[in-house]
Amino acid sequence: MRRVVITGAGTINALGHTVADTFEALREGRCGIGELNIRDVERLSIRIGGQVLDYDPEAHFNRQQIALYDRFTQFTLMAARQAIAQSGLNFDGTLGYEAGVVLGTAAGGTTTWDENYRAVYEEGKNRVHPFVVPKLMNSAAASHVSMEWNLRGPAFTVSTACASSNHAMGQAFQMVRSGMCKAVVTGGSEAMLCFGGIKAWEGLRVMSRDACRPFSANRNGMVQGEGAGVFVFEDYDHARARGAEMLAEVIGFAMSSDASDIVMPSQQGAERAITGALRDARLNPEDVGYINAHGTGTAANDKTESAAVAHAFGHHAxxxxxxxxxxxxxxxxxxxxxxxxxxxxxxLKEGVIAPTIGYEEPDPECALDVVPNVAREAKVDVCLSNAFAFGGLNAVIALRRAP
Structure with missing residues (x-):
């Protein structure tokens, strides 16, 4: 089994258009959630979101590309550019045949769906653009990344609701660890902040109208965001041989299914994914210093996740x-x-723990150190990242400080 390291990272999200900007916002505990600026927002009950602002597609893509790239694909390509540039890898030669791309998205080209339903049903048009299907398909971003950077190994998309990115990155990790690939471009993106995307989520009645307050007793729901995160997962020996900077080491991954309810989370299912990741990484509970929680801000998720963590880690929780x-x-x-x-x-790299902002009232059912409101400096050697999706689809990744 080969060791796997992260040699490149890129992002665009409500906190920033780069990793550096995002880190700065996380350190400051800055809120990227605000009033939405979208068409027909006045018809929505939920009018806030983590929207990517100051973004102009024409500054990054030509007219032909914009006709072919949904917003979620644009975000993916922008993040991938950053990640691959940081990694220093060139896939034009034989490495391209030993490299792949695995990305996650829940809904793919939601904006394209929304715009074309409007054209047909509201505006009465009888034809849509010939590229609507290749633009909206969930696998579009993975295909465009593979074409842009000559990634000729495995290329596919994972769609498991809110766990899509973790499942995708877990698959990428296993592909590099097994020796199937020398490197995999991986991560995920979403761009559902359009009228239809938000209206669909309104129907679930899990959305907050004012703020996302994970683990706080007065939390009242989740808030949608948009953007992308993309990474280069690389074989450690390959990265070391070329003197690459390593951001972190990926050391474990586990998946589980609740097999119980399409929307209500299960403590047991979440716990099995957490303990499975520890086992895969050969970690003891006391080795872990930080967990990035799924932490949606809904009543059900936060107490269930807290219970799963408390039970999985025992006294160390x-x-x-x-x-x-x-x-x-x-x-x-x-x-x-x-x-x-x-x-x-x-x-892991900078010794700064991002806070849970909006925390106002302790909840006895979420009695953990949630790093309330202010970032904290702390030396951490091992982290977990949790994702627990609708449908009971759970995925947990374990990371260690770079070698």
């Missing part, structure tokens, strides 16, 4: 730091685990 950065950038649905992995890298 009192000494764990656990925070939810969704309080700052919103819930990126299928892209959320990718952006949240950045908080783990920041903890």
């Amino acid at each position: 009192d000494r764990l730091m656990i925070s939810s950065t969704k309080s700052m950038h919103g819930h990126l649905i299928g892209g959320t685990g990718a952006v949240e992995l950045l908080a783990c890298i920041m903890a």
